[in-house]
Amino acid sequence: MPTRRTLLLTGLGGLVAGCAAAPPAAPPVPAGEAPRPDPVAARRFEDFLAGVRAEARRAGVSEATLDRAFAGLRPNPRVIELDRRQPDVVLSWEEYRDRIMLTPARIQNGRRHYAENAALLRRIAGEYRVDPRVVVAIWGVETNYGGNTGGFDVVEALATLAWEGRRAGYFRQELLAALRILDQGHVRPERMKGSWAGAMGQPQFMPSNFERMAVDFDGDGRRDIWDSRADALASIAHYFRRHGWREGEPWGQEVVPPPGFSPEQADTETRRPLRDFARMGFRRADGRPLAPAELEAAIVLPSRGNGQVFLGHHNLRVIRRYNPPVNYGLAVGLLADRIA
Incomplete structure (x- = not known):
C-alpha cells in the first residue's frame, strides 16, 4: 500500500x-493428471x-x-x-x-x-x-x-x-x-x-x-x-x-560536483545549507544557481549509478517513506519535474 x-x-x-x-508441500502430480486437493x-x-x-x-x-x-x-x-x-x-x-x-x-x-x-x-x-x-x-x-x-x-x-x-x-x-x-x-x-x-x-x-x-x-x-x-x-x-x-520546498536537484569529487568517499549523511555546497564548487546541472541558500541538503547518489549526483532535500526523504529505495525516490522526483 x-x-x-x-x-x-x-x-x-x-x-x-x-x-x-x-504448510507441507502437496505430493507430486503425475504427468497428464489434474492436481489433486491436499486434504491435510x-x-x-x-x-x-x-x-x-x-x-x-x-x-x-x-x-x-x-x-x-x-x-x-x-x-x-x-x-x-x-x-x-x-x-x-x-x-x-x-x-x-x-x-x-x-x-x-x-x-x-x-x-x-x-x-x-x-x-x-x-x-x-x-x-x-x-x-x-x-x-x-x-x-x-x-x-x-x-x-x-x-x-x-x-x-x-x-x-x-x-x-x-x-x-x-x-x-x-x-x-x-x-x-x-x-x-x-x-x-x-x-x-x-x-x-x-x-x-x-x-x-x-x-x-x-x-x-x-x-x-x-x-x-x-x-x-x-x-x-x-x-x-x-x-x-x-x-x-x-x-x-x-x-510546502514550497523542492525535493532535490541534479548537480555537477566539483573537480576531484569521489563518489566512493562522498559524505551522504551530513545535511548542510546550499550555500555551503556552492562554496565547495557544486553547481546545478541546468546551470542555475543553488538556491535558496539556506535550504539544507545532502549528497544523494543513485544506487548502481554511473556518475549522476543529486542534492536531496527534506521532501525527498518524505517521498522515500512511500517506498524506501533511493532510486525510487529520485525517479519519482524526476518524473514530477517532467510532468509540469
Whole structure:
C-alpha cells in the first residue's frame, strides 16, 4: 500500500518475516493428471480461517461480512509462487530510470492526467499543501495512473500469505485490517482487488495504511481508492502530509560536483545549507544557481549509478517513506519535474 514499495522488484522487500512454518508441500502430480486437493492442507487452511474469524469477530467485524469475505475462500498457489520466487532483477540506475520509471509514455501520460485533473489537484493541494506534481508522479509509478491496480482478490491473497507462514504475523494483521475495511462499507468484497501481496487500489495502499491514510475527499461517505479518483489522489497527498511534507520546498536537484569529487568517499549523511555546497564548487546541472541558500541538503547518489549526483532535500526523504529505495525516490522526483 500503501504501502509501501532499488528494483528487485521493490514492493515488499522490507517486510518482517513471520515465524510460522510453511504448510507441507502437496505430493507430486503425475504427468497428464489434474492436481489433486491436499486434504491435510485444506484442513489446516480451514482451521486458520476459523482462528482469523474469531479474532475478527472479537474486533467487531460482523458475521455477515466474514461470511461474504470467506465464502469459498481457498489458498491461491500463484500468490505463494510469487512470494517465494520474487525475481532477482537488479537494474542499474540508468536502466531503472529510463526503461522503467521515466519512459516517454509515462511522462506524456502524466502531463495529460495532470492537465485533465487540474481543478481536482488544486483542491487537493489547497487541503493538504502537497505538490500535486508529486501526487501525480506517485499515481503514475504505482499503478500507471490508475490503469493497473492489480487483479488479485485482496482477502484471498492476504489469507494465503498469512496462512503460508513466511511472513505470517504481518499478513495476518493486514488481513484483519482488510476485513475491517469491508465491514465499514468502503468497498464491496468483489471490488477489493490489488497486488498479489495485498496492496490495494490506485495508490497501492496496504490495508493498514488505508486505515491510517485513506480519505473520503469526494464526500460520499466511503474512502474509495479503487474507483474514486478524488479519494485516491487525496489519499496520496494525505500520506505525504502526515509524513512531514514541506510546502514550497523542492525535493532535490541534479548537480555537477566539483573537480576531484569521489563518489566512493562522498559524505551522504551530513545535511548542510546550499550555500555551503556552492562554496565547495557544486553547481546545478541546468546551470542555475543553488538556491535558496539556506535550504539544507545532502549528497544523494543513485544506487548502481554511473556518475549522476543529486542534492536531496527534506521532501525527498518524505517521498522515500512511500517506498524506501533511493532510486525510487529520485525517479519519482524526476518524473514530477517532467510532468509540469
